[in-house]
Amino acid sequence: MPTFNEMDPSVTLADQLAEDGGPVVLINTFVVPPADLDRFMAAWATDAAVMKRQPGFVSAQLHRGIAGSGVFLNHAVWESVAHFRTAFANPEFRARLGDYPESATVSPHLFRPMAVPGICVA
Numbered sequence: 001m002p003t004f005n006e007m008d009p010s011v012t013l014a015d016q017l018a019e020d021g022g023p024v025v026l027i028n029t030f031v032v033p034p035a036d037l038d039r040f041m042a043a044w045a046t047d048a049a050v051m052k053r054q055p056g057f058v059s060a061q062l063h064r065g066i067a068g069s070g071v072f073l074n075h076a077v078w079e080s081v082a083h084f085r086t087a088f089a090n091p092e093f094r095a096r097l098g099d100y101p102e103s104a105t106v107s108p109h110l111f112r113p114m115a116v117p118g119i120c121v122a
Contacts, residue, residue: 002030002100007109016110017088022080023058028108030072036101037070043099044074050093051076056083081110 006012007029032040048060058077065071078084087093100106115122 001097001102002104002106003102005105005107007107013108013110017081017085019081019110021112022056022078022083023113024078024081024084025111025113026074026076026078026084026108027111028074028076028106030074030107031105032070032072032101033103034068034070036103039099039101040072040104043096043101044072046099047093047096048074050090050096051087054083054087054090054093056080057087084110 004013007027030040030044044062048062051057052060056079058079060074060076063073063075065073078087113122114120
């Protein structure tokens with residue numbers, strides 16, 4: 001199982017899961033040593049397939065840092081915090097966490113879209 005690190009220690013993932021409303025975007029960063037990249041990719045693909053079947057899942061996209069970086073970013077959209085909370089507690093998903101290399105670190109955090117006049121809409 002990977003090591004979980006809070007992206008913002010003052011607002012934990014548990015704090016965020018207690019919220020309501022939506023939609024929300026999960027930003028999940030992973031740091032993976034080069035020797036474990038294949039194991040990470042296999043685990044993420046299986047994990048993503050489980051999440052994709054859950055109610056409220058909208059989309060996901062995995063990104064990798066350039067120039068041989070071992071940093072990955074998962075951008076997943078959910079209809080609501082409640083949907084993500086239920087999916088995150090799903091026994092099939094929880095059982096799959098052990099597939100990730102122990103050397104990996106993961107930092108999940110939930111976000112909401114923001115409007116910036118003249119730039120983007122929420």
